[in-house]
Amino acid sequence: MARIIDAPLTTGEGWGCDPRAVHGQWGALDAAARRGLHYTPEVQAETAPLYEKVRHVIPAIEWPAYAPLISAINKIKKQKNAVILAHNYMTSEIFHCVGDFRGDSLQLAREAAETDADVIVQAGVHFMAETSKILAPEKTVLIPDMRAGCSLAASITGADVRLIKQKFPGVPVVTYVNTSADVKAESDVTCTSSNAAAVVEWAARAWNTDRVILIPDEYLAKNVAAQTGVKIIAWKGRCEVHERFTPEDIAELRAAHPGVVVLAHPECPPEVMAAADFAGSTAALQDYVVEKRPGKVVLLTECSMSDNVAAAAPDVDFIRPCNLCPHMKRISLEAIYDALVEMQHEVLIPEDVRVRAKAAIQAMLDLPKEKPRAFETGLAPVEVELV
Ligand code: SF4
Numbered sequence: 001m002a003r004i005i006d007a008p009l010t011t012g013e014g015w016g017c018d019p020r021a022v023h024g025q026w027g028a029l030d031a032a033a034r035r036g037l038h039y040t041p042e043v044q045a046e047t048a049p050l051y052e053k054v055r056h057v058i059p060a061i062e063w064p065a066y067a068p069l070i071s072a073i074n075k076i077k078k079q080k081n082a083v084i085l086a087h088n089y090m091t092s093e094i095f096h097c098v099g100d101f102r103g104d105s106l107q108l109a110r111e112a113a114e115t116d117a118d119v120i121v122q123a124g125v126h127f128m129a130e131t132s133k134i135l136a137p138e139k140t141v142l143i144p145d146m147r148a149g150c151s152l153a154a155s156i157t158g159a160d161v162r163l164i165k166q167k168f169p170g171v172p173v174v175t176y177v178n179t180s181a182d183v184k185a186e187s188d189v190t191c192t193s194s195n196a197a198a199v200v201e202w203a204a205r206a207w208n209t210d211r212v213i214l215i216p217d218e219y220l221a222k223n224v225a226a227q228t229g230v231k232i233i234a235w236k237g238r239c240e241v242h243e244r245f246t247p248e249d250i251a252e253l254r255a256a257h258p259g260v261v262v263l264a265h266p267e268c269p270p271e272v273m274a275a276a277d278f279a280g281s282t283a284a285l286q287d288y289v290v291e292k293r294p295g296k297v298v299l300l301t302e303c304s305m306s307d308n309v310a311a312a313a314p315d316v317d318f319i320r321p322c323n324l325c326p327h328m329k330r331i332s333l334e335a336i337y338d339a340l341v342e343m344q345h346e347v348l349i350p351e352d353v354r355v356r357a358k359a360a361i362q363a364m365l366d367l368p369k370e371k372p373r374a375f376e377t378g379l380a381p382v383e384v385e386l387v
Pocket residue numbers: 125149150151152153178239240241242302325326327328
């Protein structure tokens with residue numbers, strides 16, 4: 001049975017959505033003033049270097065609305081020995097201007113385990129904050145908006161995993177990190193899109209089996225099956241952002257933008273992966289753009305990723321069709337500010353669940369650290385056994 005963390009926001013359909021319109025910043029440009037924060041000459045001077053990082057996405061006329069919150073957040077972080085872990089899907093004013101550590105789920109999980117801060121603010125979604133708390137139980141972990149869920153995490157419960165294990169005894173359970181602590185606690189090892197294929201191959205070897213349970217993302221499971229040759233037992237969860245991309249979208253993009261290089265995230269359907277030029281986790285996509293410097297590129301993933309990668313590759317022309325994650329967009333500067341000031345929305349996990357979930361995450365972290373592995377594109381779809 002699905003566990004509902006959040007009801008989706010209305011995002012509008014199709015390409016070209018505006019994250020600020022969705023999480024309400026167009027209607028909340030006075031958020032700083034309502035908190036007694038103003039765009040003074042001092043704030044202007046102090047935040048000028050940060051504006052250089054985001055001027056490609058934030059018009060100068062809007063900066064006075066963001067800068068006071070950014071300045072205040074960065075000061076409170078120092079006072080409270082807090083760090084902000086910013087996922088690649090955060091909007092640029094969060095990612096570049098208040099984030100202390102930036103990256104995909106795996107990178108942020110490693111940072112959570114290693115930071116000596118007293119407070120972690122997770123600029124991401126709820127399962128990421130849980131992962132931080134699992135790895136750093138002595139720290140206070142805050143999520144700026146408790147409603148920041150995830151369609152994948154909401155698709156499965158710990159009870160579901162117990163039933164799956166009863167049906168397939170002795171088959172290793174590899175669980176995508178986009179799940180609740182309850183689900184991780186029932187798993188043998190976790191994975192991210194950076195290492196899913198490597199973890200599945202490791203699990204097959206370690207359990208001496210040719211079958212592995214990989215839950216809950218059906219498309220990630222199919223894409224890993226195509227990469228590895230391991231027989232996969234999967235769950236019918238989907239990422240509501242990536243499931244919307246289609247091969248027809250890619251054909252239209254190639255026709256409209258000759259020479260464009262198409263990069264896809266492995267939560268996309270297998271047919272999309274087959275039609276892309278390169279595929280991998282958000283970290284792998286970023287590495288590809290920064291290292292290869294394609295003249296023109298399109299990232300088939302969440303909206304804000306292109307904005308954030310563009311700062312590191314200003315010479316690359318980004319085509320920006322996008323699907324937006326309404327859960328990620330619950331996180332705003334004002335929500336981060338309020339969480340830090342009030343120390344509100346703390347993430348707590350029962351200790352017995354945390355200990356078991358940690359064992360599954362630690363099994364992943366103990367595997368040899370390797371560069372995010374790309375997914376081969378152009379492969380024929382492979383069927384998996386759906387539970
Ligand atoms: S982009 Fe997809 S997988 Fe990521 S948080 Fe949003 S719904 Fe979940």
